[in-house]
Amino acid sequence: MRSIEKSQQAFKDASNYFPGGVDSPVRAFKNVGGNPLFIKKGAGSHIYDIDGHDYIDYVLSWGPLILGHADAKVVTALKAAVSNGTSYGAPTLLETTLAKKIQSIVPTMEMMRMVSSGTEATMSAIRVARGVTKRDKIVKFIGNYHGHSDSLLVDAGSGVATFDINTSPGVPKALAYDTLTSPYNDVATIKQIFEKHGDEIACVIVEPVAGNMGVIPGTQDFLQTLRELTQQHGSILIFDEVMSGFRAAYRGAQSLYGIQPDMTTLGKVVGGGLPVGVFGGRRDIMKQVAPQGPIYHAGTLSGNPLAMTGGISTLEQLTPALYDQMTEKVNRLAKGIKDAAASHHIPIVVHHVGTMWSYFFNQGPVNNFDDVQRSDMAFFAKFFNALLAQGIYTAPSEYETNFMSSKHTDDEIDQTIAGFNQAFDDVLKG
Numbered sequence: 253m254r255s256i257e258k259s260q261q262a263f264k265d266a267s268n269y270f271p272g273g274v275d276s277p278v279r280a281f282k283n284v285g286g287n288p289l290f291i292k293k294g295a296g297s298h299i300y301d302i303d304g305h306d307y308i309d310y311v312l313s314w315g316p317l318i319l320g321h322a323d324a325k326v327v328t329a330l331k332a333a334v335s336n337g338t339s340y341g342a343p344t345l346l347e348t349t350l351a352k353k354i355q356s357i358v359p360t361m362e363m364m365r366m367v368s369s370g371t372e373a374t375m376s377a378i379r380v381a382r383g384v385t386k387r388d389k390i391v392k393f394i395g396n397y398h399g400h401s402d403s404l405l406v407d408a409g410s411g412v413a414t415f416d417i418n419t420s421p422g423v424p425k426a427l428a429y430d431t432l433t434s435p436y437n438d439v440a441t442i443k444q445i446f447e448k449h450g451d452e453i454a455c456v457i458v459e460p461v462a463g464n465m466g467v468i469p470g471t472q473d474f475l476q477t478l479r480e481l482t483q484q485h486g487s488i489l490i491f492d493e494v495m496s497g498f499r500a501a502y503r504g505a506q507s508l509y510g511i512q513p514d515m516t517t518l519g520k521v522v523g524g525g526l527p528v529g530v531f532g533g534r535r536d537i538m539k540q541v542a543p544q545g546p547i548y549h550a551g552t553l554s555g556n557p558l559a560m561t562g563g564i565s566t567l568e569q570l571t572p573a574l575y576d577q578m579t580e581k582v583n584r585l586a587k588g589i590k591d592a593a594a595s596h597h598i599p600i601v602v603h604h605v606g607t608m609w610s611y612f613f614n615q616g617p618v619n620n621f622d623d624v625q626r627s628d629m630a631f632f633a634k635f636f637n638a639l640l641a642q643g644i645y646t647a648p649s650e651y652e653t654n655f656m657s658s659k660h661t662d663d664e665i666d667q668t669i670a671g672f673n674q675a676f677d678d679v680l681k682g
């Protein structure tokens with residue numbers, strides 16, 4: 253048994269200062285009955301904990317690190333940027349450079365604004381949608397996660413689901429009341445909601461490829477229905493691509509379905525590991541944001557030079573060919589996982605889209621949050637720990653997504669598949 257004594261001590265110490273010992277709930281390993289590992293450094297596809305263990309990392313800071321840890325070009329660019337100062341509170345060329353790059357990859361971003369997190373991007377996007385339509389109600393889908401702002405913290409995925417907190421205490425009833433929720437991939441229910449409330453709905457916000465209840469792709473029919481209903485009723489369709497942008501495909505999930513949302517939110521990869529979020533979309537909508545229009549949004553560190561440099565030096569290295577390579581690795585890994593489960597007679601559903609992948613110990617199909625909840629979570633917890641013991645670091649919850657980076661090698665994919673086989677052996681032996 254490998255010793256994680258230093259991480260255990262560090263967790264005890266941190267628990268005096270941070271609720272649950274962490275700065276974000278899903279880091280705590282609470283749900284898988286373990287002690288979180290304290291990380292000393294990352295390099296490429298690997299992370300190293302403070303006890304000296306080395307792991308193949310598929311969490312990748314929960315998505316942003318598509319080029320792996322400490323990519324040489326990103327590090328060089330950041331070092332150069334930091335020596336010029338970290339923030340000016342005045343415009344820089346870097347912001348426009350990143351905006352042009354984003355627009356060249358995601359053309360529906362006609363105008364945009366830089367912020368410092370995905371939460372800020374989605375929170376601001378729904379304010380804009382409410383301001384433009386002069387309506388209060390919004391629609392979100394059960395098990396989708398859009399950050400932790402009040403209106404969006406209703407029936408959410410990710411840590412909210414992991415820790416079984418349906419609707420967080422502290423969210424005012426009035427705000428929760430204006431958030432209508434509907435099951436994901438359910439065309440009939442969303443039609444009913446629009447029949448009843450269509451003229452009161454400011455926006456529909458959706459993860460087009462959901463990644464906060466494991467990976468669940470939206471169906472073409474479902475997303476097409478959202479596009480048509482919002483158009484018919486004068487509501488704004490927001491694709492929350494904070495995770496799926498530059499992940500589900502080079503040009504995001506919207507390119508896979510050929511559907512144009514009115515607004516898009518980005519985060520994670522767009523900052524290359526620095527704090528960046530972006531909201532944007534149709535020019536006529538974004539023109540209503542202050543100071544061009546009356547809808548207020550601001551940020552002291554919005555678009556700061558370090559964050560912009562992290563984004564630029566990451567996006568500059570991304571190409572469609574690189575996505576083909578990463579997707580191929582995910583395909584091979586997914587097949588290896590399925591085969592490993594089958595040879596151990598374990599029911600499993602493996603989902604993957606582009607560089608996102610996850611698996612459910614479930615008979616299937618898994619198309620919405622209810623389906624995910626039918627998974628064998630107790631088995632998952634044991635399995636997660638068995639994988640960790642093999643030096644494979646995956647998301648510590650069945651409600652989360654794993655990722656692939658450009659730095660993962662074919663050898664590491666083989667090692668990971670062997671690790672899955674070994675972990676099944678270990679768990680079944682008890």
Ligand SMILES: *Cc1c(COP(=O)(O)O)cnc(C)c1O
Nearest residue numbers: 369370371397398399492494495
């Ligand atoms: C991670 C995530 C967010 C929140 O982003 P933060 O940077 O953690 O605030 C919002 N929406 C989706 C789809 C996400 O995956």
